[in-house]
Amino acid sequence: MFSKIKKLYSQALKYLGFRDYDLPLNQSEDSRFLILLVGLMSFLAVLAFSGTFALNDMTSRWSSGLENKVTIEVPVETKEGHLLSNRTVNKETKKLASKLENNPIIKSVKILSHEEIQELISPWIGKDLTLNDIPLPGLIAVELRRSDSKSLDMLKANVKAISKYAQLETHHEWLGSLISFANTLKTLALFIALIIGGATVTAIIAGVRTRLAIHCKEVELLHHMGASDDYISRQFQRHSMILAFKGSVFGTLSGLFIMGIIVMLSNGSGGSLIPAIEISYMAVLFILAIPAIAALIAMVASRFTVLHSLQEMP
């Protein structure tokens, strides 16, 4: 049954104008190994690339969403260690908010309600504790018109003048370290992609060398019949290209499938453990180009190897 399909397939190819290789390349055992290897490499490449795309997306969402946002906190405990009463905290918070509202560098001011604050800190202390049990800080979310450091310094000065307890919390510092961490990950992914590419090229070169050695009698014959190096090389190129393409399609689709599952899981879990991952259509298109890229790499690597090796033959 299977061999019948295979025969039909090869007949169809012949009908379309493809013909057998002049060299018995299809009989090599290592073909399957190469397909598997390129498949695995493509799979890893998909993971590395989609990781990079997801990180890119995330960091840009973070920075665009947070860069011009500042939180002003009226803490329950002063720098000297005195506790402030809820009343003082509320009073200071309201005073700050009303005075800042008309400041030209500020776009909006919003005092966070106790419920919102509780929502924010609940992961650390749990929802079961009632509001009255612990003193809560006052929090004001401020949106600046511009996100440059000049506006930030002006705001700092203003806040200090209004309230001696208030502290400014910019997102710049932790966001900055988060972004640089993300960039490190991206560099790592790129590095992995390079290693994958290098390993694939090495395997393809080794495969071509083996096949050249196995078929040296046939190669010699073609040479004696007047085949140019280019003609002989084209045979190997086509063969490697098709193997790499087959393997890569297989690996890329599996990779996309796994990524699809990860994306679904990340969006379904409420965003608490894994941050929501989104992969854009552009990224998917790029990933779908991996088989073409793999085929191209295989072709070029084979060509160089064959031409180089043939130079050493008479």
Next chain:
Amino acid sequence: MIKFDNIAFKYSENGQDILHDVNFTLKRGSYHFLSGQSGSGKTSLMSLMYLGHMPTSGQITMFGKKVNMLERDELSKLRQNIGVMFQDFRLLNHLSTFDNVALPLRISNRPEKEVKDHVNELIDWVGLGKHKTDLPPTLSGGQQQRIAIARAVIARPKLLLADEPTGNLDDKIGFRLMGLFEQLNRMGTTIVIATHNQKIIEQFGHPCLSLVDGTLEASPSNKIAQKIRNVF
């Protein structure tokens, strides 16, 4: 057309000379036998003629070009003018009769339509029309030989080299093959046939290059042939 000047040849650096002091000239359209005992170097001399090996010393000129001066690509182009029928055929066993015969045309990048027409015609002519899609290992020795000869002549080579073409055949088919060579020669193909079959040499009476101890000597059969020609 072909000129060998003081050719010496050995297979490896420190091996012994297989050929030495070989000098001869073949004119365009000529027909020569290459005779000599088994192991005398006929196949080796042939391989120098189809540029499969380069001589250890001396100068080979082919089609007006000094071959040791040529680039790889120019050598390939030159080889496309030479049809070779190897002693051991050297068919590609994974390719059909058709694809084997088509090989020289494809190597010289002829359009596939032309390949189809010419190859089908020639395969029919050598009587293998029923075996176009068969693989060589499934065919008899004689049928394989006909594939080999078809492959050697399909691209209308200017020079045809055949190494012991009658070696595996009974006399009848052998003589028919010789008839084909005669015909090609009349159409202008330069021909060299290596054989140790003295009967054939005498029957066809073409000039003979005779290998003895790795070098050419003026052979008696050559002289006889000349005499016969002079008589007519």
